[in-house]
Amino acid sequence: MANLTIRQLRYFEALATHGHFGRAAEACAVTQPALSVQIKELEQDLGTKLFERGARQVRLTGFGEEFSLRVRDILHRVDELGDMARASHDKMVGRLRLGVIPTIAPYLLPRIIANLSQSHQELDVHVRETLTPRLVQELTEGRLDAAIVALPISDPAFTEVALFTENMVLVRSDADAGTPVPDKEALREMRLLLLEEGHCFRDQALSFCNIPSSLPQEGLDGSSLSTLVQMVGAGIGVTLIPEMAVPVETRSASVCVGHFRNPQPTRTVGMIWRRTSPLADHLQQVADIVQQSANDLRAEENI
Amino acid sequence: MANLTIRQLRYFEALATHGHFGRAAEACAVTQPALSVQIKELEQDLGTKLFERGARQVRLTGFGEEFSLRVRDILHRVDELGDMARASHDKMVGRLRLGVIPTIAPYLLPRIIANLSQSHQELDVHVRETLTPRLVQELTEGRLDAAIVALPISDPAFTEVALFTENMVLVRSDADAGTPVPDKEALREMRLLLLEEGHCFRDQALSFCNIPSSLPQEGLDGSSLSTLVQMVGAGIGVTLIPEMAVPVETRSASVCVGHFRNPQPTRTVGMIWRRTSPLADHLQQVADIVQQSANDLRAEENI
DNA sequence: ATTTGCCATAAGAAAAAATTATCGAGCAGA
DNA sequence: TCTGCTCGATAATTTTTTCTTATGGCAAAT
Structure with a gap:
């Protein structure tokens, strides 16, 4: 339900950009089943399919497309949090x-x-x-x-x-x-x-x-x-x-x-x-x- | 590092609004140590203190203040993801x-x-x-x-x-x-x-x-x-x-x-x-x- | 028809997070 | 000044989550 994790969003983004479970997993430095499972759970939590798994390729669904726009934005903002913290480490800000x-x-x-x-x-x-x-x-x-x-x-x-x-x-x-x-x-x-x-x-x-x-x-x-x-x-x-x-x-x-x-x-x-x-x-x-x-x-x- | 979790952000927000570990934990439906630990790890990941633990009260630091603005925004957007999915459940959208x-x-x-x-x-x-x-x-x-x-x-x-x-x-x-x-x-x-x-x-x-x-x-x-x-x-x-x-x-x-x-x-x-x-x-x-x-x-x- | 590429699934191991129990510091009231 | 109390930190243990390895199955390509 409200149990989305950032990890899932990161895996999602990787899969969306690579269109391939294996390569996306590699990009995330995990094995393919790990990514598969997380994507599956993400879809389950949402109650909606995000990807269309064809035999030849993995494609975003229409909803997934819209989803990915927002996810990218969110991940970007999350990364900014880290940047912000890093920036204020030593120098007093x-x-x-x-x-x-x-x-x-x-x-x-x-x-x-x-x-x-x-x-x-x-x-x-x-x-x-x-x-x-x-x-x-x-x-x-x-x-x-x-x-x-x-x-x-x-x-x-x-x-x-x-x-x-x-x-x-x-x-x-x-x-x-x-x-x-x-x-x-x-x-x-x-x-x-x-x-x-x-x-x-x-x-x-x-x-x-x-x-x-x-x-x-x-x-x-x-x-x-x-x-x-x-x-x-x-x-x-x-x-x-x-x-x-x-x-x-x-x-x-x-x-x-x-x-x-x-x-x-x-x-x-x-x-x-x-x-x-x-x-x-x-x-x-x-x-x-x-x-x-x-x-x-x-x-x-x-x- | 890049291991921020949404859970941590949720705990953070709760603590920021309640200013009290016990009550924040209750609001999150977890015990106080669970929240304490997560906040601690969040601060460790960021390398910065987010809260000032006085004897009498828990207060956001200056950085924490700025942080909380962004976190609130992020959590809001994350929640919207769920809403979006829910909205497109049965009716084709x-x-x-x-x-x-x-x-x-x-x-x-x-x-x-x-x-x-x-x-x-x-x-x-x-x-x-x-x-x-x-x-x-x-x-x-x-x-x-x-x-x-x-x-x-x-x-x-x-x-x-x-x-x-x-x-x-x-x-x-x-x-x-x-x-x-x-x-x-x-x-x-x-x-x-x-x-x-x-x-x-x-x-x-x-x-x-x-x-x-x-x-x-x-x-x-x-x-x-x-x-x-x-x-x-x-x-x-x-x-x-x-x-x-x-x-x-x-x-x-x-x-x-x-x-x-x-x-x-x-x-x-x-x-x-x-x-x-x-x-x-x-x-x-x-x-x-x-x-x-x-x-x-x-x-x-x-x- | 056989092989190959690719994702899903299962089982066990590792990691993360929760719980219960307890400690100790700072206030407050006696 | 002591004593009890509140509240957060910490420790030990259990539960939950998330990995990895191993394997299965389907569809495309040879």
Whole structure:
């Protein structure tokens, strides 16, 4: 009934083209009875004769003729399945859904995209920029393939790969240039501008200053590092930003950048993906490229 | 490698839609390990993971997603094969390639076509009108499904079914009306108009007169019965035609028809097809309809 | 009439796929 | 943190399918 097999269809096609059981069988690398039986069962399943067995030759019936057109089409499509799989073996193909947190995306993404599309021509990269908790959720739900976040995440469901560790730097008004960089105790006395709640970078900044993140601030949170820097430039206060953001964010603002020393605050950026993801191998490649992208960026800055 | 089975594709589709091995297996009416193994082998054959087995759910990978689109399409087409076969089970469907000799076609074909297309709605009938030897050849080569000819053909490769026997009648000029119908000896002295060589009806006429068919005639052969009758109407001679042709051919010509007696010349018309034809059952039905058509025609003439 | 080519069939062997039973990993509720 | 539970993977065995080899029979060709 619905028990057609691809094998039967292959035998059928061979017999249709060769018009000869023996040769068709040979073409299929089986013996003639094997092919005979399968053709017979195919005809039985269909309830219709496909071939007319004359003494001299084997010919398709009218129905068989129509049948063969469809069978050829089907076999072709089946073969394509294999091709498709083979094509996507090593090179990562298709879509890569990548999440990135907002304090990384603007600075690193352009480089990542450039490098990725160079090394993985066929890959179309979807980027989602949002806060860590949402990235984690979407990753869990399978709506993302990987995410670039600040470590640690410590979710046992994820593989976590550290990519790089970068310093957090102080952004002050131009007016403060030359004055010594405050230590973290002094920092606590200053007006520290922070990202809105939910940004991990906010928590990292607070943590560096030993300020509990639950403590309410003065209500001057910015929605982006860019906003914070602008506010600093306006003389409203100081802020911390990741080193990576320096070239972009301090270019057009009248601010100066100061490095802390001993201990310097840092954040570690990494990539995470579901441990069960079958893309694991590929994702490690992607992680390497992201790491390379960060290195590129850093090298560029230090020119 | 190229060992994909339809079964695997069916299991795959079930798992893709259910997202759950147990339920997919149930839907396929097999146990869960059976499905598990087949999916595993499918993935192995392809060399790619199709599903991501999370603890909580089973999800298609990006590749699996693309794969499933194609698989659904393929399975649909495979199912159509079955439908197609089922649809053509009893009712004869598709094309019927029917050969007919020229001394039958003009008289019987309209009726046959009418009756056939009434009883076999879905059948599109291709008609080929030519001389017996060519019909036999095309039948042998599988380029025709059946032929309506004068019997006997006596080819062991063919099934031969007699349909009806009809008289051959004399066509004379109107002027001869009322004079007795000549017997075959007298006929030999008259100017007998015949079809061109190759027509079996020519040979049958000659045979009735005991004239060897090898004997050259006076070069007045007609290419059709219609021509012969017109010639008779012009007073050139007499001719024989099958009774079936009388209403059509003698309607507009100034000729009269005479029946021989004792023995009347006759020809037997029948249908032939390759004994190996899988349409045998259907062709017997067609033969019945052809026979009925001849009866219809005869009844109509005798009104 | 005999031989030959070719497909069908039968019987036994090999391969594939199913079943039952069991394991172990990840969640969830206690 | 443990414990029970769900669910998929795996193992061992049986059943089913599909081969191969051997052989038969029919029709065409010599």
